[in-house]
Amino acid sequence: MNRRELLQLLSALAVLGxxxxxxxxxxxRSLYDLPPYGDATLLYFxxxxxxxxxxxxxxxxxxxxxxxxxxxxxxxxxxxxxxxYGVERGTPLAYLLSYVDFVELARTFGPIGGMGALTxxxxxxxxxxxxxxxxxxxxxxxxxxxxxxxxxxxxxxAVVRWQNLVGVDHMVSHWEWTLGRERVEELxxxxxxxxxxxxxxxxxxxxxxxxxxxxxxxxxxxxAVVGASYPYVKVSHPESFTEGLSFALxxxxxQEAVDKARAEGANAVVLLSHNGMQLDAALAExxxxxxxxxxxxxHDLTPRPWRVGKTWIVAGSAAGKALMRVDLKLWxxxxxxxRVRVLPVLAEHLPKAEDVEAFLKAQLAPHQDHLFTPLAVSxxxxxxxxxxxxxxxxxxxxxxxxxxxxxxVVFSPAVRxxxxxxxxxxxxxxxxxxxxxxxxxxxxxxxxxxxxxxxVLEDIASNVxxxxxxxxxxGDVSRVFGLRYVLDPDAPTGERVREVEVGGxxxxxxxxxxxxxxxxxxxxxxxxxxGYEPRPIYEVLAEYLSSVGRVRVRxxxxxxxxxxxYRLPEVTG
Numbered sequence: 001m002n003r004r005e006l007l008q009l010l011s012a013l014a015v016l017g018x019x020x021x022x023x024x025x026x027x028x029r030s031l032y033d034l035p036p037y038g039d040a041t042l043l044y045f046x047x048x049x050x051x052x053x054x055x056x057x058x059x060x061x062x063x064x065x066x067x068x069x070x071x072x073x074x075x076x077x078x079x080x081x082x083x084x085y086g087v088e089r090g091t092p093l094a095y096l097l098s099y100v101d102f103v104e105l106a107r108t109f110g111p112i113g114g115m116g117a118l119t120x121x122x123x124x125x126x127x128x129x130x131x132x133x134x135x136x137x138x139x140x141x142x143x144x145x146x147x148x149x150x151x152x153x154x155x156x157x158a159v160v161r162w163q164n165l166v167g168v169d170h171m172v173s174h175w176e177w178t179l180g181r182e183r184v185e186e187l188x189x190x191x192x193x194x195x196x197x198x199x200x201x202x203x204x205x206x207x208x209x210x211x212x213x214x215x216x217x218x219x220x221x222x223x224a225v226v227g228a229s230y231p232y233v234k235v236s237h238p239e240s241f242t243e244g245l246s247f248a249l250x251x252x253x254x255q256e257a258v259d260k261a262r263a264e265g266a267n268a269v270v271l272l273s274h275n276g277m278q279l280d281a282a283l284a285e286x287x288x289x290x291x292x293x294x295x296x297x298x299h300d301l302t303p304r305p306w307r308v309g310k311t312w313i314v315a316g317s318a319a320g321k322a323l324m325r326v327d328l329k330l331w332x333x334x335x336x337x338x339r340v341r342v343l344p345v346l347a348e349h350l351p352k353a354e355d356v357e358a359f360l361k362a363q364l365a366p367h368q369d370h371l372f373t374p375l376a377v378s379x380x381x382x383x384x385x386x387x388x389x390x391x392x393x394x395x396x397x398x399x400x401x402x403x404x405x406x407x408x409v410v411f412s413p414a415v416r417x418x419x420x421x422x423x424x425x426x427x428x429x430x431x432x433x434x435x436x437x438x439x440x441x442x443x444x445x446x447x448x449x450x451x452x453x454x455x456v457l458e459d460i461a462s463n464v465x466x467x468x469x470x471x472x473x474x475g476d477v478s479r480v481f482g483l484r485y486v487l488d489p490d491a492p493t494g495e496r497v498r499e500v501e502v503g504g505x506x507x508x509x510x511x512x513x514x515x516x517x518x519x520x521x522x523x524x525x526x527x528x529x530x531g532y533e534p535r536p537i538y539e540v541l542a543e544y545l546s547s548v549g550r551v552r553v554r555x556x557x558x559x560x561x562x563x564x565x566y567r568l569p570e571v572t573g
Contacts, residue, residue, distance in 0.1 A: 032124065036132045037339045038329035040218040042270065043122050045323055046141025046296030046316030049175070049417040050148030050159050051434065052360055054111035054347030056420040057319040058102045059301075060385040061567045066467035067490050073306045073315075074277035074298060078567060085303045092344050096321055097301055103381060103573035106422055109346055113320025115360060116352030118345050119166050121323050123353065125343070126167075135218050138193075140171035141296030141316045142229065142274040145187065146178055147417050149371045149433035150363060155179060158363045160187045165356055168193040170214065172274045173200075174230035174297060175417075178439045180241050196227025196272065198257045203246045212257040215266050221330040224266035226257050226290075228273040230297060232473040238440060238521060249275075249470070251286060258289040268334045270294060277306075277315055278469035284311035291335040292326070299385070299416045303342050312338060318416070320345055371433075374426035376545035379552040381571040382427075384418030384435060387464070387476045388487070389557040391571060392418065392435055396537070397481020398553070399544035400443065400516050407445060408502055409453065409483050411517035414476035423573035427545055432538040436519070442534035443518040446526030451509035454500060456522065457485065461496040465489040478520075480558065483507075488562040 065075035076084050078100050087093050095105040096112070122138055129136040140163065145156040156179050163171070170193055176184055188195055198212035213226040231249035233242055258269050268291045273280050276298040284293060285308060292305075292312045300315035301322060307313075312335070316324050327339040364371070384392045397410040419434040421427060448456075457480070464477050477487075485500040500507035517523055518537040545551065555568045 032121070032343060034128070034325070034341060036129075036134065037327040038337070039134070039221060040216075040223055040328045040330065041125070041129045041134055041136040042139055042294065042326040042328065043125055043136055043323060044139045044141065044294050044314070044316050044326060045118065045320070046274075046294070047143040047299050047318035047417065048140075048159075048320050049143055049318070049434075050146055050151030050156075050437070051113055051320050051419070052115045052148060052150045052158070052162070053430070054114035054117070055319070055434070056106050056111055056422060057113070057321055057418075058106075058381075058383045058385070058420040058569070059097060059099050060387065061099045061569050062387050062564075064387040064465070064489055064561065064564050066465050068467040069278065072281075073302060073313075074281075074300050087303065092346065093303060093342060096317070096342065096344055097303070099383075099569050102420075102569060103422060106420075107573075110348035112347060113345050114347045114352070115162050115320070116357045117347045117350040118320050118323065119162070119353040119356045120351045121343060121345060122166055125323070125325055135216070137169045137216065137225070138167055139225070139272050139294060140168045140193075141272060141294060142172040143175045143296065143417070144171065145176045146439065147175060147415075147434070147437040149367070149430045149437065150360075152433055152437050152439070153367050154363065155183060156187050157190065160190050161359065162356065164190075164192045165353075165359060170194050170196050170225050170227060170272055172197055172227045172229045172272055172296070174233060174274050177233050177242050178237050180439075181243065181245065196225065197229040198226060198254055199231055199247055199250055200229055201246050203244050206246070209245070212253075213261045213269075215261060215264060218330060221267045221332070222265045223328070223330065224261035224269045226254075226261065226269060226271050228254070228271055228275055230274045235473045249279075251283070254283070255287055255289075258287060262289055267332050268292070268328065268330050273297075276469075276472070277313065278472060280313055281306070281308045282469045284308040284313065292328070292338065294324075294326070301342065303340070305338065305340050314340055317342075319419070371430040372428050374428055375432075375542055376427050376548060377550050378421045378423065378425055378427055379550060379572075380423055380554065381569065381573065382421040382553060383569070384420070385416055385476075388559045388561070388566075389479060389555075391553040391555055393479035394481060394556060395551060395553050396541065397479070399541050401482070402544055403540055404445065404516065406514055407482075407516045408513045409448075409515045410481040411515060411520070411522055412479040412481070413519035414474075414478050415519070416475050423571070427551070429538070429542065432541055436538045436541065438519045438537075441518060441536040441538060443516055443537045443540055444523035444534050445514060445516050445529040445532045446523045447512045447529065448515050448526045449509065450500075450502075450507045450511050450513065452525060453483070453502075453513065453515070454497065454507060454509065456525075457497040457500070458494050461487065461489070462493045465496065477559075484558045484560075486560045486562065490563055
């Protein structure tokens with residue numbers, strides 16, 4: 001992207017301003033009517049997490065980086081990310097990109113996403129490209145089939161049928177595998193696009209189970225799309241879901257796939273990746289011949305591409321909030337230039353695909369009342385995404401303690417997916433599934449000794465704050481309600497967590513504490529509470545919310561961070 005094109009992008013979105021945006025709403029083509037560019041167009045989205053309907057999604061107030069990685073894409077939030085990309089506050093792109101002024105902007109621009117609006121936008125952009133004689137590919141960066149009410153209630157099928165309506169050409173995977181290997185294979189039989197993955201192999205013999213790449217003819221050129229699924233599926237989820245499979249990161253195998261594609265005539269190679277931005281950046285420095293990485297998993301959004309060595313990196317956002325349009329100008333040696341556009345999926349201001357809306361209505365019919373009947377009203381902002389803390393996880397802790405007052409410590413998984421609930425908004429079952437839509441949702445009660453709790457906290461901190469992306473094998477820091485501690489991200493391994501307190505008293509390494517946890521495997525290291533029968537966390541939350549009617553969660557972060565500024569959003573609106 002050259003300077004002139006960057007200025008065009010900023011004038012079209014970031015510097016549009018509320019008045020200019022109001023004018024654009026009268027004629028949406030001013031945002032989406034892009035002049036032709038290049039030889040091939042990639043229409044890319046990632047990390048939808050089954051969100052079928054318009055909703056709100058706030059970006060994290062904090063993304064705490066290991067010191068060597070501070071200030072780079074993937075670790076920028078708030079004012080810092082707006083400055084980095086030259087985005088003006090109060091604009092549509094600021095709404096998509098930052099938590100700053102979120103409640104105000106949410107009420108100005110409305111909800112984001114929804115399969116109807118996203119489909120219409122993809123079809124419109126593809127039709128425009130093809131009308132000019134160009135070629136457009138629709139690429140899905142994975143984490144699409146699961147973690148929502150509709151996906152859980154249909155075991156992923158509704159989302160796959162939606163992909164077919166959209167015309168997805170290629171996809172990769174991660175959370176899809178929490179449906180279980182047998183179910184994934186059933187759904188791949190239904191999927192009309194092509195699943196690519198160089199790194200999913202037979203665990204015993206190492207044989208590849210899916211095509212690693214596909215080559216597309218684009219006029220006089222050939223473009224290869226290589227697929228990379230999340231390499232740490234077995235680390236992140238119960239092993240029973242993927243028996244017989246290996247997802248391991250294999251640089252040799254990836255290099256072989258790239259080299260083979262080029263030997264078969266590919267002029268340019270695009271890696272459709274679910275590795276995450278930091279791991280993709282590390283691979284860009286080590287794998288030869290990749291021109292562009294479309295990066296999913298870490299829910300980042302890049303208004304302009306990130307150049308690492310000889311490779312461009314473009315991240316695809318999350319939750320259906322944007323469609324990335326990447327136009328490629330090719331030459332015999334690769335990508336000569338590219339144009340990147342963030343196309344906001346602002347649900348109230350875009351047309352919706354009528355066939356998709358009818359499809360969703362039919363899928364919803366048996367579940368409408370269950371999903372959308374209000375359980376309670378939130379008086380404050382409920383959000384999930386952050387390195388260390390969220391008001392949603394605080395609400396979960398309060399709910400578990402209210403239902404099970406004997407519990408002393410509540411662990412919540414720090415997944416990146418979820419939604420956001422505005423002050424005054426009703427909380428429904430659909431929201432509960434959006435936040436806790438695991439295929440293994442059981443809440444366990446079990447005993448841990450203080451030394452075990454400390455070891456767990458250190459292990460999580462080691463994973464999140466290692467400066468080596470090859471050892472970052474999860475999400476953010478697990479939330480722990482009922483416990484306080486001091487965190488030094490820059491301390492040596494095993495020394496990052498200090499001054500741990502439970503219930504206002506120093507953690508006793510020899511004492512047993514009653515803990516609660518869901519969405520993970522922590523219960524395996526503890527001693528189950530006798531007589532307790534695990535139940536889904538969303539049932540616990542529904543019971544609590546129905547009993548209280550209204551909730552008001554004031555931010556009370558339980559972690560003091562050394563050497564970093566820690567920010568909280570405005571939650572009252």
